[in-house]
């Protein structure tokens with residue numbers, strides 16, 4: 230007899246397949262040209278990244294400059310944190326007032342995910358809208374919540390996030406160049422960034438054919454930089470044929486994907502691609518995404534230089550802070566309405 234809480238059960242068309250296709254062709258990009266500062270090398274790298282963004286929306290990077298010790302330290306701390314009893318973790322639980330901390334009942338598109346998370350922001354405090362209500366102009370400050378155990382948890386997290394931030398700016402500048410813009414054209418949007426790092430823990434699941442670690446979704450921010458362990462489970466919807474394909478773990482590489490904000494900035498040149506996480510009954514899995522997100526007050530719209538009479542803006546401008554707060558609310562509790570999506574801002 231197998232029992233699983235029905236909140237986790239995906240509708241039939243969204244359940245994972247038992248067979249896995251390994252993604253051949255997700256580009257593996259070597260960032261070492263960034264160290265030499267040779268303009269030819271950097272232009273070639275930008276072109277390679279541009280191709281990956283257009284064809285896949287996903288790529289992996291190696292020689293990215295993040296020392297392996299930072300990753301090992303946070304991976305170890307994450308494991309120790311999650312393997313504690315639930316009551317310890319719930320001492321720093323996320324709630325309606327504070328979106329940061331521990332959480333074990335996130336919903337993606339109103340189905341519960343088979344995972345536990347711990348979130349912390351980069352900026353302290355991080356300023357966000359006080360509510361998702363469009364007319365409410367009040368703001369609030371968000372502070373991180375830190376557990377007692379393991380003792381080096383906070384240090385491991387903060388050091389890692391600093392490395393992620395540096396890498397995120399490098400990638401942002403390459404993407405900007407790849408769009409034919411000056412390298413720093415997009416940097417200002419991140420002055421008081423709302424970026425956050427998430428520790429994901431996917432426990433073993435007795436019914437991996439019915440549930441998902443994270444249901445299908447697109448990341449709503451600008452860029453995501455993900456460290457996955459050696460278990461595997463991330464699947465990407467391949468642009469060429471719509472098949473779900475697995476991103477095979479590559480030791481020491483980071484997986485990068487463009488989110489909805491870059492899709493809108495690029496006026497659909499770079500699409501934010503759907504992805505999801507499969508779980509399994511044998512091995513638990515850990516992953517760490519860093520979500521590189523703009524300042525709450527940023528109005529997201531196609532970049533002017535990238536539109537013209539023949540290629541008019543495809544989106545109405547929207548406010549990043551309200552968009553994100555609205556999405557967060559639907560991840561926090563099951564709602565009876567469809568989640569907010571960028572296609573709601575699409576011009577016909």
Ligand SMILES: O=C(O)CCC(=O)C(=O)O
Pocket residue numbers: 427429443448455457462463504505506516517518
């Ligand atoms: O754990 C993973 O591999 C990906 C997680 C993810 O897509 C997310 O948290 O947005």
Ligand SMILES: [Fe+2]
Pocket residue numbers: 446447448453504
């Ligand atoms: Fe994601």
